[in-house]
Amino acid sequence: MFTKEQQLIEEKIKAYCKTSDIALAELKWQSIPFSGEWGFATSFFQTAANEAKLGKGNKVPVPQKAQEIAEQIRGQIGSVEGISHIEAVKGYLNIYFKTSDYARRVVDEVLASGLDFGRGAAKRERVMVEYAQPNTHHSFHIGHARNTILGEALARLVEFAGFETIRASYPGDLGLGVITVMWIYDKFYKGQEPEGIHERGQWLAKLYVEATAMLEKKENETPEETAKREEYEAERREMYRKWDAGDESVRELWRVTREWSLEELRDILRMLDVKMDVWFFESEVDEPSKAIVDELIAKNIADDERSQGGAVIVKIDEKLGLTKEKYRTNVILRADGTTLYLTKDLALAKVKFEQYHVDRSIYVVDVRQSLHLQQAFAILKLWGFPQAEKCHHLGYGFVSLPEGAMSARRGRVVMFKDVADEAVRRAFSVEAEKSADVSAKDREKIAYQIGMGALVYSMLSVDNNKDIVFDINEALSFDGRTGPYIQNAHVRANSILKKAGWQAGKYTGTQVDKSFDYELTKHEIELIEEISQFPQKVQQAAEEYRPLVMASYAYELANTFHSFYHAVNVMQTEDENTRNARLRLVAAAKQTLANALRLLDIQAPDVM
């Protein structure tokens, strides 16, 4: 937000260095890192090093030389509008704002932009974020939640940063796992499904566990057991065959049970406030994907080894002309003519590029599939899609439990719905002791917002490439660096404004003196500084595809606000102009907190 002054000063520095023959390095600006100080800064270490390399400077050590240059430049800049003073310290040039001007500018912009404060300029690029790809006929566990939350936060970030954004879900609704559940249901549990959406979804996951156990070869099987197991196995195979052949009764069974899972998924997305734009189903991509195999053979990208009883493969490294092993070789069509995951991903990418005109394609997928996706991107490049360069795998470490890895097969999973319910229960009980002024009718809604806020933030506050050991007590903590902490800052800002009878029109219109012509405290300066950084944090998070950047920022902002709240009593400020200025600052902080929380897929309650 300080580009105007920054540009002016940068030009002055460049002009001076040119006339004085100083080998100026590229200037990198940062905000002054000391708390309670205010402005922007750059260093001259690189410039000093350049000078030293040119043999100038008579072997003066670099830090000392940098300081000399900084002092020299400081003497040359003169006065600049909006800048109070400039100092040269330890090789840095620190440029301080006139507090009143800068404070007013930041607060004015936030209040004028409102919900749009921080929104980036339109980028003329369309981005598709693919996330929430659970398999049907299973339930939605906490690992799926990490995927979905990460994907949604990312989608919100790139959208707000200025990209046209499409949200896509790609559920896996076919394969042996699906058939296994259908088989056991059909054989032993037909008509016994429970009532509720989530109960039924989770019940399917239980059936899967049971079926897997039945079909698994055991150590000391009796001959009868072996025969039984083989019989079951044959039934399952037969069902798979029928499904593949399009047998109407098996297809109907599939449609019905699949819908149970999708109902659950849709409800979970609703709980997380996720609105998908596009649904791709694996079953719908399966058949068309066979067509691309021929195309890739015709283009000499794939090698058809079927005549020798082999598969259709792509020797990726060879085709790319790589001498070192990197992408290796992968199969795109089995010897029996059926497709694989890779085949479908390639076909889906083609649809994304050609039908949805996607410029950038982001895949939020478990880090274990990294090689697979790199292979897919490499094949897309060979295929001639320029968008292949802008395909990005946002991998994330998996979520395990204190007792070890989650395993759907063994039934050792933590269901998202159970955790979410527990989160709401806990928030509700804390509310009972702390939220005297929340009306009874709002209690439930707010407990929901708080509980989910805690859960969502716990998933976003760890960098995506790190594994998470899921501890429910940590994930649902409401104290310290958590979602509710940030929400509480928003609530406190709101409660000040409420008490003041804040109305946007009154304080943003012409009736109120908007200047900050008083001595700002350290806490106010820090708060304004923090608010002013929001737009660039949005851009950074979107460019790096890292929701963590926003999660960290939101915490810092809330932390700064809480400190301000304790140090400065807004409503007891005697001077009316000062009080109004502070109220406007509080409103700006509230708005920025709300915008940041929104990008994190966390609600911002007004009371809690």
Add this chain to the structure above:
RNA sequence: GCCUCUAUAGCUUAACGGACAAAGCUACGGUCUUCUAAACCGUCGAUCCAGGUUCGAUUCCUGGUAGAGGCACCA
């Protein structure tokens, strides 16, 4: 065997190659007749090891150690 990721305080995590490595939890000590203490203030405490590049390395490179994951007809 090859490849990828990770290693920061007792625990969980931050930190565009730059100024005193930042927080939360835990422990201990303070702060509610004042805009809600889901908060604030204070104390204790850390860059896996060895080299290298650089004026400067938690950050980049090489090699170790430890952990996790992946390597063609699973997804």
